[in-house]
Amino acid sequence: DPDKIKAILDMPVPRTEKEIRGFLGRLQYISRFIARLTDICEPIFRLLRKNQPTVWNDDCQLAFERIKEYLLSPPVLVPPMLGRPLLLYLSVSDMALGCMLAQLDDSGKERAIYYLSKRMLEYEMRYVMIERFCLALVWATRRLRHYMIEYSVHLISRLDPLRYLFDKPALAGRLMRWLVLLTEFDIHYVSQKSINGSVVADHLASLPIIESRPIDDDFPK
Numbered sequence: 001d002p003d004k005i006k007a008i009l010d011m012p013v014p015r016t017e018k019e020i021r022g023f024l025g026r027l028q029y030i031s032r033f034i035a036r037l038t039d040i041c042e043p044i045f046r047l048l049r050k051n052q053p054t055v056w057n058d059d060c061q062l063a064f065e066r067i068k069e070y071l072l073s074p075p076v077l078v079p080p081m082l083g084r085p086l087l088l089y090l091s092v093s094d095m096a097l098g099c100m101l102a103q104l105d106d107s108g109k110e111r112a113i114y115y116l117s118k119r120m121l122e123y124e125m126r127y128v129m130i131e132r133f134c135l136a137l138v139w140a141t142r143r144l145r146h147y148m149i150e151y152s153v154h155l156i157s158r159l160d161p162l163r164y165l166f167d168k169p170a171l172a173g174r175l176m177r178w179l180v181l182l183t184e185f186d187i188h189y190v191s192q193k194s195i196n197g198s199v200v201a202d203h204l205a206s207l208p209i210i211e212s213r214p215i216d217d218d219f220p221k
Helices: 002-009 017-031 040-045 057-070 129-143 161-167 174-184 195-206
Strands: 086-092 095-104 112-118 152-156 186-190
Touching: 002 161, 017 040, 040 057, 086 129, 095 186, 112 129, 129 161, 129 174, 161 195
Parallel strands: 086 152, 152 186
Antiparallel strands: 086 095, 095 112
8 A cells, every 4th residue: 555655754853652552553554564673663662661761862763764765665475376276384483473474486496475573462471382373373364364365384493383272172262262263274393494484484573563452363253
């Protein structure tokens, strides 16, 4: 949507914490187009850390200008091709989730379709690691449902959340809800083969977009 990009390009330099959060929030609308968005934004993210003075320095200004330049010529993401499985790379850190959706083209080269990153909320960070991977998978399926509902999906991640959910006896609460939500998709866990996709997902999780909303795990209406 050109209007969403224009809103970024025309935005004045943010000076206060509220303005900085607003700027980063607007970037979420176009984050799917920029694989290294959170890396570029790192100096700006630092301003939101606790006990960090909100001082817009040269590094912040350089990051701000690089974002605008990047938006003028974003990398091309390919639409998915029918008849071929999608590749869903998930990565989980102590504080964040990262995801890349991709597919192999005619030459066998991996092509990116969508990028996602999200900082977990405080209570989500307290989940054990395997449950964070379950959370990441549910989050990805909710955000990318319009792609994943139509395709077989190969899940590539360090841990297998599907096996955990299907093998765990007497599921209840959020785990049962997550399992039910995932059963509408054709997802199969495969071993980590593609280094590039894994690295991108890891990178997205290392410097995520800040999002204050909890992950939507309600049943679709």
